[in-house]
Amino acid sequence: MNDLLPADAPLWQYVEGVVTDILARYGYQEIRFPIVESTELFKRSIGEVTDIVEKEMYTFDDRNGDSLTLRPEGTACCVRACEENGLLYNQTQRLWYMGPMFRHERPQKGRYRQFHQIGVETFGIQGPDIDAEVLVLSARILRELGVAEHVQLQINSLGSAEARAAYKDALVAYLSNVQDQLDEDSKRRLSTNPMRILDSKDANTQALLNAAPVLLDYLDEESRVHFEGLKSLLYAVGVSYQINPRLVRGLDYYGKTAFEWVTDKLGAQSTVCAGGRYDSLVEQLGGKSTPAVGFGIGLERLVLLLQAVEAIPEGLDQQADIYLVAVGDVQSVAMQLAERIRDELPFVRLLINCGGGNFKNQLKKADKSGADIALILGEDEVKAGKVTIKFLREEIEQQTLDFDKAIAYLLALE
Numbered sequence: 001m002n003d004l005l006p007a008d009a010p011l012w013q014y015v016e017g018v019v020t021d022i023l024a025r026y027g028y029q030e031i032r033f034p035i036v037e038s039t040e041l042f043k044r045s046i047g048e049v050t051d052i053v054e055k056e057m058y059t060f061d062d063r064n065g066d067s068l069t070l071r072p073e074g075t076a077c078c079v080r081a082c083e084e085n086g087l088l089y090n091q092t093q094r095l096w097y098m099g100p101m102f103r104h105e106r107p108q109k110g111r112y113r114q115f116h117q118i119g120v121e122t123f124g125i126q127g128p129d130i131d132a133e134v135l136v137l138s139a140r141i142l143r144e145l146g147v148a149e150h151v152q153l154q155i156n157s158l159g160s161a162e163a164r165a166a167y168k169d170a171l172v173a174y175l176s177n178v179q180d181q182l183d184e185d186s187k188r189r190l191s192t193n194p195m196r197i198l199d200s201k202d203a204n205t206q207a208l209l210n211a212a213p214v215l216l217d218y219l220d221e222e223s224r225v226h227f228e229g230l231k232s233l234l235y236a237v238g239v240s241y242q243i244n245p246r247l248v249r250g251l252d253y254y255g256k257t258a259f260e261w262v263t264d265k266l267g268a269q270s271t272v273c274a275g276g277r278y279d280s281l282v283e284q285l286g287g288k289s290t291p292a293v294g295f296g297i298g299l300e301r302l303v304l305l306l307q308a309v310e311a312i313p314e315g316l317d318q319q320a321d322i323y324l325v326a327v328g329d330v331q332s333v334a335m336q337l338a339e340r341i342r343d344e345l346p347f348v349r350l351l352i353n354c355g356g357g358n359f360k361n362q363l364k365k366a367d368k369s370g371a372d373i374a375l376i377l378g379e380d381e382v383k384a385g386k387v388t389i390k391f392l393r394e395e396i397e398q399q400t401l402d403f404d405k406a407i408a409y410l411l412a413l414e
């Protein structure tokens with residue numbers, strides 16, 4: 001679990017700002033729900049024989065003896081919150097949330113025990129138009145963050161439950177013949193969760209899969225038509241994709257569309273954004289059957305990607321625009337002036353020197369703050385009712401002006 005230090009916070013704020021701004025532009029609304037939920041919720045949604053539920057959840061008994069779990073993902077929580085508050089009754093929803101998720105995994109680059117997701121969930125819309133919309137939206141996020149050329153969209157259709165069951169049988173029949181050549185995890189999954197074998201990182205297992213039955217050949221008619229509809233919409237709006245017939249998700253509730261945005265810039269942790277359709281989850285959790293599609297963006301990986309490809313805008317580390325240097329016994333006037341500037345130039349970040357110090361020492365701090373301008377207030381200035389405006393980065397002559405004129409001058413600069 002990581003601390004986010006002040007030096008890194010501006011980059012996070014920038015990324016979160018770009019994403020939430022785009023979500024607002026698409027008409028998505030924020031929802032917030034607790035970090036802790038009943039353990040049952042995740043067992044019933046994610047699935048008992050998934051990695052998350054089997055070995056990654058932070059589960060504990062509270063004082064009443066109820067089993068609670070720190071949320072490992074947001075979709076199940078979002079469905080629970082919507083159901084409990086009647087948000088799915090006769091209406092559609094386009095929602096987003098942002099916050100920490102918890103999984104007890106082996107920590108490595110791009111994989112942490114507390115990580116952060118921005119999640120998007122839509123409810124009540126059945127057709128491929130909404131699948132296309134969330135994909136177009138995710139494409140815009142990556143494009144406006146300047147990483148579009150370093151990511152690739154992979155899509156697949158997981159079909160209906162019946163189609164998956166038929167495919168599972170065929171896959172198990174095929175893999176059982178080569179069982180002894182599979183990696184250990186895959187051997188175990190053959191009886192618990194065979195489709196996850198498609199996801200195996202083991203090169204030998206992947207080679208064996210080359211001749212295995214292909215999920216797309218087992219699709220039911222409805223899923224096939226849905227998938228075709230999605231592909232033609234993506235084509236129409238110019239979002240390119242690759243069909244990856246081995247793409248499966250590590251959570252049981254997905255059906256029909258599944259997708260991932262992957263990158264080759266982050267080593268093994270290549271998935272930046274992942275999601276799909278989960279039409280059966282609401283009903284499975286006790287609600288009325290409600291179609292749904294969504295995705296989650298891993299924020300740590302997105303930030304790592306921006307760093308890796310140097311897609312970080314300039315000036316993010318700048319703490320202030322103006323630094324008020326206050327030398328001598330001038331603190332009360334300095335504070336009054338600072339408050340006036342904050343009233344009249346609300347878009348300016350003004351850092352006032354606190355704790356004294358001589359002129360040279362304060363000017364050093366002004367420089368370190370990244371400010372473009374130092375306002376200098378000494379005892380002589382205070383007596384004359386004036387302040388000096390000194391440009392720290394540009395060759396502009398410094399000015400000593402009355403407070404009113406100084407503020408008007410600063411206003412005219414913006």
Ligand code: ATP
Pocket residue numbers: 073103105110111112113114115116117249250269270271272273274275296297298299300301
């Ligand atoms: P992976 O295959 O990488 O373990 P996942 O399928 O378990 O991912 P999801 O549950 O689909 O992941 O979560 C969506 C996104 O959240 C992932 O694509 C990834 O960007 C991010 N993510 C998942 N687990 C972690 C983690 N432990 N640390 C950091 N980010 C994570």
Ligand code: MG
Pocket residue numbers: 051250
């Ligand atoms: Mg995982």
